[in-house]
Amino acid sequence: MITINRLLFKETSILPLVAFRIIFGSLMLIGSIRFLSYGWVEQLYIQPKFYFGFIKGIVPLSGNWMYVPFLLLLLGSLGILFGAWYRASAILSFISFTYIELLDKTNYLNHYYFVSLVLFLLIFLPANAYFSVDNYRNRLQSLTTVPVYTIGVLKFQLAVVYFFAGIAKINSDWLLHAQPLKIWLQAYRDLPFIGDYFATNWLAFAFSWFGCVYDLTIPFFLLSKKTRSYAYLFVIVFHIVTWLLFPIGVFPWVMIFSTLIFFPDSFHRRWLNQIQTLFRPLNICTETKTIKWFSKKVVFLCLIFYVTIQLALPLRCFFGNSSKLFWHEEGMRFSWRVMLLHKEGYATFYVKDARTNREIQVRNEDFLTENQVDQMSTQPDMIKQFADYLYRVYNDSVIHTNQEDFRITSPSIHAQVYVSLNGRPSQLFISKTHALQEKKYTFAPHKWLAPFNPAW
Numbered sequence: 001m002i003t004i005n006r007l008l009f010k011e012t013s014i015l016p017l018v019a020f021r022i023i024f025g026s027l028m029l030i031g032s033i034r035f036l037s038y039g040w041v042e043q044l045y046i047q048p049k050f051y052f053g054f055i056k057g058i059v060p061l062s063g064n065w066m067y068v069p070f071l072l073l074l075l076g077s078l079g080i081l082f083g084a085w086y087r088a089s090a091i092l093s094f095i096s097f098t099y100i101e102l103l104d105k106t107n108y109l110n111h112y113y114f115v116s117l118v119l120f121l122l123i124f125l126p127a128n129a130y131f132s133v134d135n136y137r138n139r140l141q142s143l144t145t146v147p148v149y150t151i152g153v154l155k156f157q158l159a160v161v162y163f164f165a166g167i168a169k170i171n172s173d174w175l176l177h178a179q180p181l182k183i184w185l186q187a188y189r190d191l192p193f194i195g196d197y198f199a200t201n202w203l204a205f206a207f208s209w210f211g212c213v214y215d216l217t218i219p220f221f222l223l224s225k226k227t228r229s230y231a232y233l234f235v236i237v238f239h240i241v242t243w244l245l246f247p248i249g250v251f252p253w254v255m256i257f258s259t260l261i262f263f264p265d266s267f268h269r270r271w272l273n274q275i276q277t278l279f280r281p282l283n284i285c286t287e288t289k290t291i292k293w294f295s296k297k298v299v300f301l302c303l304i305f306y307v308t309i310q311l312a313l314p315l316r317c318f319f320g321n322s323s324k325l326f327w328h329e330e331g332m333r334f335s336w337r338v339m340l341l342h343k344e345g346y347a348t349f350y351v352k353d354a355r356t357n358r359e360i361q362v363r364n365e366d367f368l369t370e371n372q373v374d375q376m377s378t379q380p381d382m383i384k385q386f387a388d389y390l391y392r393v394y395n396d397s398v399i400h401t402n403q404e405d406f407r408i409t410s411p412s413i414h415a416q417v418y419v420s421l422n423g424r425p426s427q428l429f430i431s432k433t434h435a436l437q438e439k440k441y442t443f444a445p446h447k448w449l450a451p452f453n454p455a456w
Contacts, residue, residue: 012265022131028097050372158258185207218235222259314337345374351394388436
């Protein structure tokens with residue numbers, strides 16, 4: 001009990017938590033405006049005819065109604081930023097953002113998952129207890145201290161992202177072959193003056209090994225008072241370089257600014273003081289709210305549950321066939337395996353009438369966007385989803401050809417898929433012999449996937 005009190009419930013300054021609220025709310029606001037202004041709502045969530053949803057029943061709103069969750073997210077981001085109707089704003093942001101994320105696997109990114117987790121945590125953290133509109137609006141006393149777990153859980157979440165990203169890089173493709181960086185860096189070989197360096201093997205290997213060591217060690221250096229400032233310089237340089245070289249959106253900036261929570265209250269006090277007159281609380285309460293033991297029990301159990309889930313999800317692939325993880329991708333999502341794959345695939349689908357043996361070839365572009373085709377062609381669960389969709393489309397349908405029209409009454413969906421992984425020669429991924437509508441996508445190994453040949 002004494003140890004738990006010391007580790008989780010000891011009082012600490014609220015300033016890092018308040019600073020995190022302002023920073024994260026600002027990033028969410030910028031991201032929402034960016035998404036709306038670039039026309040991505042129309043492109044990604046209105047134009048597609050089919051969506052590779054994560055959960056059955058969670059589907060896009062009709063037409064321009066899809067702008068609603070983005071506008072709600074923008075509104076919630078403002079509420080988080082200013083600490084206005086904070087709890088409702090955090091809940092609104094979490095539901096809106098997570099709903100958008102679950103609509104289509106095509107758009108999945110690790111940093112979207114990270115944002116959902118942080119928004120979920122913010123619902124339960126008293127980040128509006130100081131320096132907020134809620135203080136002014138409700139004339140509440142402001143707290144200057146909070147239990148250490150309220151800040152520690154955010155540090156833990158950031159550390160999980162880094163550390164498991166480093167663990168994932170301990171593989172032969174990344175360390176022994178510098179793949180896929182060797183492929184991606186070739187795109188810059190025509191740059192004046194420095195282009196020749198990007199064509200060299202040693203630079204790809206240097207980036208690969210540095211990235212692995214960086215991810216594995218940076219959380220520990222950020223936790224240490226002696227090394228924190230130097231570590232943060234590496235954070236800035238590392239993420240700016242990745243932002244310049246690779247199309248990974250705002251993720252580098254999210255990590256750069258979110259990592260500031262590792263700094264002590266004295267650091268945050270300096271910049272918060274510059275804007276404090278805008279949100280000066282009416283009263284400052286130096287007393288702390290005591291937490292009853294029953295409440296501490298609940299908090300402790302909830303933290304244990306959350307931490308266990310966050311540690312188990314990235315490790316779930318090791319309970320299956322982890323040696324071919326990059327091939328079958330079972331356990332890839334929600335596990336912080338960032339920028340480890342370069343897969344190119346070509347999938348040809350066929351609809352065969354089991355009754356008459358008539359067969360037609362499907363034009364994927366008739367049903368999917370270009371980005372959806374690219375993502376689907378290398379990921380087994382998306383291939384299975386598309387096959388099921390084609391089964392529904394062609395079941396008891398009339399096919400028009402130049403020669404004749406005929407009806408398909410018993411469709412069988414087949415696909416011939418070839419995939420190249422991290423620069424290897426293209427090899428068979430799924431054979432045309434399988435009737436995909438009959439296959440089940442479960443946690444068990446998929447026997448309908450062709451075996452992986454690791455040879456280069």
